[in-house]
Amino acid sequence: MIPEIGHFALILALGLATLQTLLPMYGIWRSRADCLAVAAPAAIGQFVMMGIAFVALGFAFYANDFSVAYVAANSNTQLPWFYRLSAIWGAHEGSLLLWMMLLAGWSLAVALASRTLPRDVASCVLAVMGAVSVGFLLFTLFTSNPFERQFPAPMEGRDLNPLLQDPGLVVHPPMLYMGYVGFAVAFAFAITALITGRVDSAWTRWTRPWTTAAWMFLTIGVTLGSWWAYKELGWGGWWFWDPVENASFMPWLVGTALIHSLAVTEKRGIFKSWTVLLAITAFALSLLGTFLVRSGVLISVHAFATDPTRGIYILTFFAVVVGGSLLLYALRAAQFEAGREPVAALSREGLLLLNNIFLVVAAAGVLLGTLYPILADSLGMGRISVGPPYFNKVFIPLTAPLVVLIGAAAVMAWKRTRADVLRSRLWLPLIISIVAGVALPLFTVGTTAVAAVAGCVLGCWAIVTAFEDIVRRSRGRRVMLPRNVVGMAIAHAGVGIFVIGISLVSGFGGEHDVRLAPGQSTEMVGYEFTFVGTRHVDGPNFVAEIGDFIVREDGRQIAELYPSKRRYNAGGQSMTEAGIDVGVTRDLYVSLGEPLSGDAWSVRIYHRPFVRWIWAGGFISALGGLIALTDKRYRRRRATADKPVATDRGLTTATA
């Protein structure tokens, strides 16, 4: 019964989403305020229906209702309850439901905030988001219904993919999808701008916080994904340039560009059509990611069970949404191009223009590398692989200049900055960065290798300049600095921490493949790893061989590690769980390979200096986004937006 309620709620959600799209569009066309007024209630109703569907599926998982085919395929009575609930988004159908649920959530947020927007703008934004919902709901209902029943119901479920049975599953997909889907709001604002013909500073002020919020979630999602892959995939890497990872990274790069170009459009009223294009592109890349993950056109270590018919649907949807938007863009964006003002090289807008070029080219480079195997195949050039060595070689030169630019971000003023001002403010941070950037690798991992030093200097540069800006501005101030200034500095410092992390983990981590019998030891970069032996342990839904390792430094025990090899009862798959000793300046990572003759095992041991800094940097950047979001500017705008902002279409604004 409950799955049927969920299914029915999805159908109702489709109906409401259709209303949410068509009536406001008609209202804009005919200037009918009554039709516009439907958008917000429809969005709220759609969210309620999606919530019911989501809870229904969650209940089916919780209650082990294996008559629901999706539950039977992705859960098991032995699975702990928190994984049963997270298994909602453990495979294709349910993760789509999460996608739509979050999209409805963003629509709800826009609907609730819509009082502060002119009614035509709010309704148009909701209508565009409703159209995206319609596409996904149709897709789900016709090709990927998570509520489909099977008779007779199996006694036991096939279990969740063991790779996913990790706390990472609980948090990573919701955060990532919040980011992906959040760009739908910026996208909807861009389409609204094209339809209404307005890209003014009011428009950018509405669009900015939504974009920053989506970006923050995406940053957290990508960072969590990296951390999860590191601990779960069992070979000590943190980023693999896998197509699915790239699919999340491309919208992040373009979203970052969008945040910066929105700032220029707000302050200077330029780059309008470019900003609109970026907003469309960020969401287009989110949709492209959905396609890459679910269609099976590329081989990925993280892909869902794939199916070309789903691929055809998503590609068609992609063509309609993105093709339609860009057609609208081609027809309507010219109006934003009139009266373009010159850009000075030494100005904040000039700097942000460069920032945009590097970010967009980096995203395009990732796209090219990700899709190149298909391109080469289609041109009859044979099957080739494009992997991490390619991306590292291409990506580093494209992004290192960005970190250099970050340093000037705080100093550079709008319109024009004198070169001597730049010099007088940047020489001290530069010297500090060089000294710290040389000292850090030398005293921690003991290297003066050019790549590590260059990376650390860059990282320190981003941190020191951000810090300098905050200190300088706070000096002699009684009131707090504006939150968006603080947020920007923190986000930039996060990038610096991230860059230091990458510079020191790449190339300076040790790794060992060794055969160890119980009692034997091996030594790596000053740490002695002793293999005590293995023991057999029964988990809730698996049996495990746990290896006991003792790590000593200078003869003193510093850690005990318990890597394990699990065999899951339901499917019989084996998984390795690494044993990790976490540290600020290094991780020690032990992973069990295969049992060998005697009681010996093949063991992989990794030393990963500064790997935590990578994720710390990501989270700190996201925190910067959060702080910027709470800026008073956005809140006060909401309070005062009751005044009619745009009445040129003869529409009443939302004053009630």
Add this chain to the structure above:
Amino acid sequence: MRWRLVLPILIVFALIVLLGYGLTRRPDILPSAFIDKPAPAFDLPTLASDQERITVDDLKGRVTLVNVWASWCVACRAEHELITAVSRRTGVPVVGLNYKDTEANAKRWLGRYGNPFAVVAFDPTGATGIDWGVSAVPETFVVDAEGIIRYKVVGPITREEMNASLIPKLEQLKAKGS
């Protein structure tokens, strides 16, 4: 209309065409690096006897099917019947390459399911398998009378594939050779 504003939609159009093409391909199925190249050299004992040996020269002189299999390979059992059928219908002999297996298991497997092979080369280390670019068993190569590899099936043969491509290919090569 400015070209700058039309450029994005053109790029996306090209992207959609590319992705649509991608949907028609199977990214996990790789063509062999040996198509239209001579079969790689090998010199292995046969499964039947340590004394007998089989080399790449033994493949020459007529069209042959080389089937890489192992007793531990689940999919090999699935295609076993079809391999037998292909050989019977076309009269092309099948040379087995027993890959990373033990003699006892391999013989037991042939005893249980029947032996479709004219001769089985025994490759317990998998060295010849790697020389032939084998990535996952089963794999089936079509070698012509000159010892050139002309076709390859990766994974278990399906009935459709057998009728649509494998048997016609064999018949065509046989006709050319005679």
Add this chain to the structure above:
Amino acid sequence: MRALLVGILMLLAMSAAHAVDLQGEELARYHALNAELRCLICQNRSIAESDAPLAQDLRAIVERQIADGRSDAEIKQYLVDRYGKWVLYDPPLDSATIILWAGPFVMLAIGLLVVFLLMRRRRGAPTASPPLDRERLDRVLDEQARDADPDSSEERS
């Protein structure tokens, strides 16, 4: 399904895992090479990262050939001869990959050219007071209103 099959294969094929005997620079080359070679039966992993039997065999080949004094290029060629260019995660620059390798840098060059042209236009244009349109005037007034409020002045001159 395929992952499941691979899993079954992993369980069935008793592994030939062993410890690596290389030292120093040879060991570093071994790790670096393994990371650049694609495991053919895995879902996008290098042979360094996979415990599939084929990956183990290929690692053993890399190890043996390094020990025999073969160069990285020779070892890669050995594998390309058998498995095709698909095994290389680092595709070599040739006619099939020229777009791949040059593409990002060509795009960057175009982007920087656009920036250069945008910035150059200023020098040609008259710098004396450009005509203010109404919209712009509104914006300036708006900015000034906010600059008067110490809390919201973002920019400094």
